Amino acid sequence: xxxxxxxxxxxxxxxxxxxxxxxxxxxxxxxxxxxxxxxxxxxxxxxxxxxxxxxxxxxxxxxxxxxxxxxxxxxxxxxxxxxxxxxxxxxxxxxxxxxxxxxxxxxxxxxxxxxxxxxxxxxxxxxxxxxxxxxxxxxxxxxxxxxxxxxxxxxxxxxxxxxxxxxxxxxxxxxxxxxxxxxxxxxxxxxxxxxxxxxxxxxxxxxxxxxxxxxxxxxxxxxxxxxxxxxxxxxxxxxxxxxxxxxxxxxxxxxxxxxxxxxxxxxxxxxxxxxxxxxxxxxxxxxxxxxxxxxxxxxxxxxxxxxxxxxxxxxxxxxxxx
Amino acid sequence: xxxxxxxxxxxxxxxxxxxxxxxxxxxxxxxxxxxxxxxxxxxxxxxxxxxxxxxxxxxxxxxxxxxxxxxxxxxxxxxxxxxxxxxxxxxxxxxxxxxxxxxxxxxxxxxxxxxxxxxxxxxxxxxxxxxxxxxxxxxxxxxxxxxxxxxxxxxxxxxxxxxxxxxxxxxxxxxxxxxxxxxxxxxxxxxxxxxxxxxxxxxxxxxxxxxxxxxxxxxxxxxxxxxxxxxxxxxxxxxxxxxxxxxxxxxxxxxxxxx
Numbered sequence: 001x002x003x004x005x006x007x008x009x010x011x012x013x014x015x016x017x018x019x020x021x022x023x024x025x026x027x028x029x030x031x032x033x034x035x036x037x038x039x040x041x042x043x044x045x046x047x048x049x050x051x052x053x054x055x056x057x058x059x060x061x062x063x064x065x066x067x068x069x070x071x072x073x074x075x076x077x078x079x080x081x082x083x084x085x086x087x088x089x090x091x092x093x094x095x096x097x098x099x100x101x102x103x104x105x106x107x108x109x110x111x112x113x114x115x116x117x118x119x120x121x122x123x124x125x126x127x128x129x130x131x132x133x134x135x136x137x138x139x140x141x142x143x144x145x146x147x148x149x150x151x152x153x154x155x156x157x158x159x160x161x162x163x164x165x166x167x168x169x170x171x172x173x174x175x176x177x178x179x180x181x182x183x184x185x186x187x188x189x190x191x192x193x194x195x196x197x198x199x200x201x202x203x204x205x206x207x208x209x210x211x212x213x214x215x216x217x218x219x220x221x222x223x224x225x226x227x228x229x230x231x232x233x234x235x236x237x238x239x240x241x242x243x244x245x246x247x248x249x250x251x252x253x254x255x256x257x258x259x260x261x262x263x264x265x266x267x268x269x270x271x272x273x274x275x276x277x278x279x280x281x282x283x284x285x286x287x288x289x290x291x292x293x294x295x296x297x298x299x300x301x302x303x304x305x306x307x308x309x310x311x312x313x314x315x316x317x318x319x320x321x322x
Numbered sequence: 323x324x325x326x327x328x329x330x331x332x333x334x335x336x337x338x339x340x341x342x343x344x345x346x347x348x349x350x351x352x353x354x355x356x357x358x359x360x361x362x363x364x365x366x367x368x369x370x371x372x373x374x375x376x377x378x379x380x381x382x383x384x385x386x387x388x389x390x391x392x393x394x395x396x397x398x399x400x401x402x403x404x405x406x407x408x409x410x411x412x413x414x415x416x417x418x419x420x421x422x423x424x425x426x427x428x429x430x431x432x433x434x435x436x437x438x439x440x441x442x443x444x445x446x447x448x449x450x451x452x453x454x455x456x457x458x459x460x461x462x463x464x465x466x467x468x469x470x471x472x473x474x475x476x477x478x479x480x481x482x483x484x485x486x487x488x489x490x491x492x493x494x495x496x497x498x499x500x501x502x503x504x505x506x507x508x509x510x511x512x513x514x515x516x517x518x519x520x521x522x523x524x525x526x527x528x529x530x531x532x533x534x535x536x537x538x539x540x541x542x543x544x545x546x547x548x549x550x551x552x553x554x555x556x557x558x559x560x561x562x563x564x565x566x567x568x569x570x571x572x573x574x575x576x577x578x579x580x581x
Contacts, residue, residue: 102452
């Protein structure tokens with residue numbers, strides 16, 4: 001019998017996160033893919049999961065999963081695991097995924113592997129590849145505990161492909177215990193985003209500490225406009241308050257894979273590299289010739305970002321009108 | 323309120339990380355260490371809360387003797403005291419072993435709030451805080467970018483994909499703070515002098531009631547099978563800007579047919 005691999009389905013703004021569908025595709029390739037879908041979801045939610053390879057969906061639409069953080073979801077997933085014993089369960093390396101895996105791994109005393117870039121099933125266990133320490137080393141790890149193996153999977157580790165399965169849904173009872181309602185989600189506040197989205201952008205212009213301030217991101221915006229791209233940033237730039245978190249690329253931000261990535265004033269910290277190093281072409285501009293980013297660049301310019309970028313913009317405009 | 327901060331002391335950012343091929347672990351002995359910037363933010367948040375509401379901040383860390391420098395740094399910032407889990411038997415602990423040890427050390431004293439960094443800057447697994455919360459039996463309130471404490475209640479702004487969520491929990495609780503929640507203070511001379519007299523309690527795994535099959539390499543549920551360099555991206559051309567840098571990039575873009 002094929003190994004049963006579960007995927008925790010996660011929604012963001014009423015849509016499944018891309019990682020959910022990527023994990024389902026991979027699970028269906030390796031074995032029998034099944035999904036757990038908790039909380040209110042769009043009407044065609046289960047159908048979408050089946051379309052990407054889920055041959056069964058365990059579902060509860062109870063609002064407790066939306067209104068209270070993680071604890072109700074962890075409780076229900078734990079009960080389901082104990083009942084059905086899937087070989088592996090995959091979670092996205094997201095806030096929700098990490099919280100649930102932390103809870104389950106402690107509860108079952110089974111551990112977990114974080115930041116998984118790829119995995120194979122081997123004799124009842126799992127071997128996962130992790131780009132440890134970001135870009136400089138990678139390791140292969142396994143879990144020696146009994147029972148379901150818990151993996152946190154990086155975004156864009158796999159490609160999502162449709163693989164339609166007949167729709168099969170099992171309704172599960174919602175987590176009801178009062179003790180699970182301690183962390184209350186009172187309000188969701190959306191912060192307005194400007195400019196094109198990073199997700200799916202073919203060209204990304206990104207800025208780091210070397211940009212020195214919020215106002216200088218306008219220069220990157222101009223370059224992005226000329227090339228038809230989106231603007232991103234490093235954690236350093238976000239932590240400094242120059243740009244919002246939605247623009248953060250890296251381990252704690254978004255993982256991107258554009259055709260062209262232009263890194264401006266970015267040294268290439270592990271945190272950042274792991275979110276963009278698989279871009280097709282990387283160009284970097286940095287004043288420090290020793291900056292690690294140059295080792296990952298197809299073309300690098302050691303120089304002043306405030307001279308090189310304006311000249312590039314001017315040159316692109318000139319060639320465009322020529 | 324009694325606040326416990328769990329933080330890591332890690333090889334300094336200037337250190338080039340080496341892996342010991344035998345143990346498959348990072349080489350930490352003899353390397354310059356510093357308080358992880360993420361942990362410094364957690365300490366800072368604890369200090370700000372006690373400045374407002376009174377109470378103590380205790381740093382708990384685990385690591386080899388080289389990490390004392392980072393503990394002293396947290397004490398110099400203003401932490402009241404520290405706990406150091408120092409034991410060769412805990413080397414090679416995975417996230418779960420680490421969480422068990424930290425939770426056992428936390429339980430040795432009364433607390434209202436535990437503050438952790440969301441993830442350390444050297445291994446980024448991001449699940450230790452949630453594991454500790456489970457072992458302590460307190461709610462995990464994660465990815466906080468702002469904390470407010472009011473009576474027996476804690477409210478946080480929690481980072482979300484599209485903005486932030488306002489999340490509320492009862493105390494005691496565990497909060498994991500995201501980097502950038504604050505700008506950690508630099509220790510002043512007075513603080514550095516005072517830190518020398520502050521207490522650092524040292525515990526072994528046995529002191530914490532944890533047998534060898536629960537911690538360290540023996541207790542690890544996650545085993546590293548192999549470690550190596552990933553397939554390297556072929557490094558391209560690097561030029562020094564002599565007034566033509568922007569034009570050279572435009573030429574490269576033409577070469578790869580972007581323009």
